[in-house]
Amino acid sequence: MSLVVYLAAALLAFTCLLLFSRPRAALRSPLTASTCAVVAIGAVCFTCSAPITLATVNELTGIPNFGAPLTYGMISAYSCSWVILLVVWRGGPPRLIRRMICTSVIVYGTIIATIVVLFTLADAGTERLRDLDTYYATTPYMREMIVLYLVGHGASTLVMGVVCLRWMREVDGPLRAGLRLILVGLVFDLVGFEAAKITAVVARWLGHDLDFLSTDLAPPLVSIGAFFCSAGFMLPRLLPPAVTHWRSMNDYRRLTPLWREVRWAATAPKPDPAWWELPHTRLQRLEVSIHDALLALTPHFDDHVRRISLETALEDGKTPRQARVIAEAAMLAVAARQPGGPEGTPLPRSGTSRLRTIDALGTRGLVELAQALGQSPVVAAARHGSTAASRQ
Numbered sequence: 001m002s003l004v005v006y007l008a009a010a011l012l013a014f015t016c017l018l019l020f021s022r023p024r025a026a027l028r029s030p031l032t033a034s035t036c037a038v039v040a041i042g043a044v045c046f047t048c049s050a051p052i053t054l055a056t057v058n059e060l061t062g063i064p065n066f067g068a069p070l071t072y073g074m075i076s077a078y079s080c081s082w083v084i085l086l087v088v089w090r091g092g093p094p095r096l097i098r099r100m101i102c103t104s105v106i107v108y109g110t111i112i113a114t115i116v117v118l119f120t121l122a123d124a125g126t127e128r129l130r131d132l133d134t135y136y137a138t139t140p141y142m143r144e145m146i147v148l149y150l151v152g153h154g155a156s157t158l159v160m161g162v163v164c165l166r167w168m169r170e171v172d173g174p175l176r177a178g179l180r181l182i183l184v185g186l187v188f189d190l191v192g193f194e195a196a197k198i199t200a201v202v203a204r205w206l207g208h209d210l211d212f213l214s215t216d217l218a219p220p221l222v223s224i225g226a227f228f229c230s231a232g233f234m235l236p237r238l239l240p241p242a243v244t245h246w247r248s249m250n251d252y253r254r255l256t257p258l259w260r261e262v263r264w265a266a267t268a269p270k271p272d273p274a275w276w277e278l279p280h281t282r283l284q285r286l287e288v289s290i291h292d293a294l295l296a297l298t299p300h301f302d303d304h305v306r307r308i309s310l311e312t313a314l315e316d317g318k319t320p321r322q323a324r325v326i327a328e329a330a331m332l333a334v335a336a337r338q339p340g341g342p343e344g345t346p347l348p349r350s351g352t353s354r355l356r357t358i359d360a361l362g363t364r365g366l367v368e369l370a371q372a373l374g375q376s377p378v379v380a381a382a383r384h385g386s387t388a389a390s391r392q
Contacts, residue, residue, distance in 0.1 A: 008223035009046035015230040016040045019237060034088045035233055038081040042226060045074045049219075051129040064127040069119040072149040073112045079156035080108035086163050111152045118145035133197055134211045137204035146201060154194045161186045174239040181232030185225040192221020249279040251367055255286055258370035261336050262293035283363070290366060300335035305382055312378050325365075329372035330382035337383060 016039040019032060027033055047053055054067035083104040087097055122141035136142035164183045168176055200214035266289050277285075309330035313323035372379055 004220050004223050005046050005050040008226040009043045009050075011230050012039050012043035012046065012226055015234055016043060018234060030088045034081070034085045038078070038085050039230065039233060041074065041078045041081050042229070045071070045078050046223070046226065048074050054129050055127075058127055065119075065124045065132060067129075068124070068132050069115050069145070072115050072145065075149055076108050076111045076115065076152050079153045080104050082156045082160050083108075086160060089167070090163070108152065111148060115145050115149060118142070118148070130215045131211050133214050134200050134204050137201045150194065150197055150201075154190070154198075157186055157189050157194065161190070174236040177239075178232040178235040181228050181235060183232075185228030185230075185232060188221050188225030188228065192225060193218050196221070245279040248283040251363055252279060252283045252286060254367050255283075255290065255370050257374040258366060259286060259290055261333065261373055262290060262297060264293075265296040265336070266290075266293035267296060287363060287366065294332070297332065297335045301331050302334055303331070305334045306331040309378050309382050312381075313376075316378070325368045326372045326376045326378050329369050329376060330379045332369065333373060333379050333383040 016036050019039065020036045048057075048067065048071040054071070057067040057070060058064055084101050087100045087104070091097070118141045122136070122139060122145065124136055124139065124142055126135070128135045133146050137146065161183060164179045164186070168179045168183075171179070196213040196218040200210045200212075203210040203213075306327045310323050310327035313326040314320070318326060
């Protein structure tokens with residue numbers, strides 16, 4: 001059981017580190033800060049509830065079952081952090097948000113204080129590491145303490161589930177997918193933790209033994225719930241940058257033909273990315289070098305070549321936009337093959353044509369230009385002079 005619980009705690013801790021990777025930015029964002037608080041307190045809850053941790057705490061304090069109020073108090077703090085996260089998520093007037101947060105802290109702070117008082121009054125001298133809820137289900141004060149933390153946690157989980165359902169109707173994309181995952185985690189929490197624990201405790205009250213629900217079923221199910229909740233928190237935060245870097249990696253690869261064509265003309269240092277650089281950073285460095293080379297080639301752009309290639313592409317059935325890209329790629333290919341070429345310095349000219357595709361579309365324009373350079377027969381013909389010759 002300890003291994004399963006520790007794995008859930010480690011997953012939540014890892015999620016917290018990802019969300020808190022930029023501390024200053026995280027602290028300036030109430031939503032990010034409250035999300036980090038939920039995940040961090042959840043990791044502490046799982047750590048505290050492991051039998052090994054409970055035994056260690058009991059031994060260090062010299063008080064049998066001292067780990068119980070500690071764990072139940074952390075679960076109540078976890079529930080409070082859920083409520084605060086809901087308040088921040090939903091937004092509203094700052095004064096209302098502050099008032100609701102203060103109310104939540106007061107309510108759950110009172111629950112935590114009551115848990116400590118009830119444990120102090122109870123007779124719980126026998127150490128129980130795995131079945132304390134059911135073993136002391138009928139013990140005065142311990143009984144009330146157990147019911148109190150279960151009700152407090154269940155209430156916050158139900159409210160969170162209702163808000164997730166309502167919010168899913170208002171949002172889409174990664175946020176909606178994240179809410180769905182959180183909702184699945186909450187279902188596991190309600191079924192695997194709340195329902196199992198309450199059923200086992202009530203069975204004890206009625207003289208039956210369903211302890212396995214609390215000791216064997218609840219820990220793995222609530223750990224699965226933690227996995228889904230962690231994924232739900234991470235998805236809206238990590239998916240957009242992951243998609244951006246994936247697209248940047250593809251664009252970097254697709255720009256290779258263009259860079260091979262013009263790299264000899266670049267005056268800036270050749271981009272040599274370090275292994276730790278992210279794809280988006282690599283793409284930006286490559287774009288800067290390509291633009292530098294295109295700027296150096298601008299005086300050698302021949303508008304006559306562009307016009308001829310445009311007519312040829314249109315006659316071949318290309319759309320006006322496709323024909324424009326092909327024409328500019330042909331003009332670039334001819335400019336890159338000026339006398340002196342890659343092995344020398346190009347001869348000075350006074351051309352004034354510009355690559356309008358790049359000016360209008362940025363990275364997308366560069367990618368389209370690179371594809372035309374490598375795939376278009378019109379560009380290949382212009383590169384060898386045949387297109388111009390056929391039109392003169």
